[in-house]
Amino acid sequence: MGLFELLRALSFLNSTVFTFLLFFLYPRLVSGEVNPILFRLTVGVIVLTMFFFMYAGSYYYTFVASLGREDKKRSTKYINRADRCAVVALVLFVLAPTLILFTINLPDLGSFALLLWFVYLAVLIVDIRSP
Numbered sequence: 001m002g003l004f005e006l007l008r009a010l011s012f013l014n015s016t017v018f019t020f021l022l023f024f025l026y027p028r029l030v031s032g033e034v035n036p037i038l039f040r041l042t043v044g045v046i047v048l049t050m051f052f053f054m055y056a057g058s059y060y061y062t063f064v065a066s067l068g069r070e071d072k073k074r075s076t077k078y079i080n081r082a083d084r085c086a087v088v089a090l091v092l093f094v095l096a097p098t099l100i101l102f103t104i105n106l107p108d109l110g111s112f113a114l115l116l117w118f119v120y121l122a123v124l125i126v127d128i129r130s131p
Helices: 003-030 036-067 072-103 107-129
Strands: none
Touching: 003 036, 003 072, 036 072, 072 107
16 A cells, blocks of 8 residues: 555545544534533544645655656655655544543543553654654
């Protein structure tokens, strides 16, 4: 599976989570069962994640197109942009379940998921910094 196909699959999964959130949690928001601030934050993170996946996919596509022109400087620029957008999208994508757990008033599981998210960030930072 290529990077573009992976981004497309993750974007679809993110859209599915977004649909779930609106379908099941919006009625609970209206009835006052969920925290409105956390709900808005969660929806905002999911929407932001979608856009970063789209940006990364666009940059990967432009990178591949620039390879045919043998423009190494342009190719490097677009692959770096694509990588940065993909990393931000993945970090936000992994954060979304944590926010959903806090939104539906499961603070113990939300705290556990937040701890795992911080571990993910630490592993990611160590991996990025290592040559």
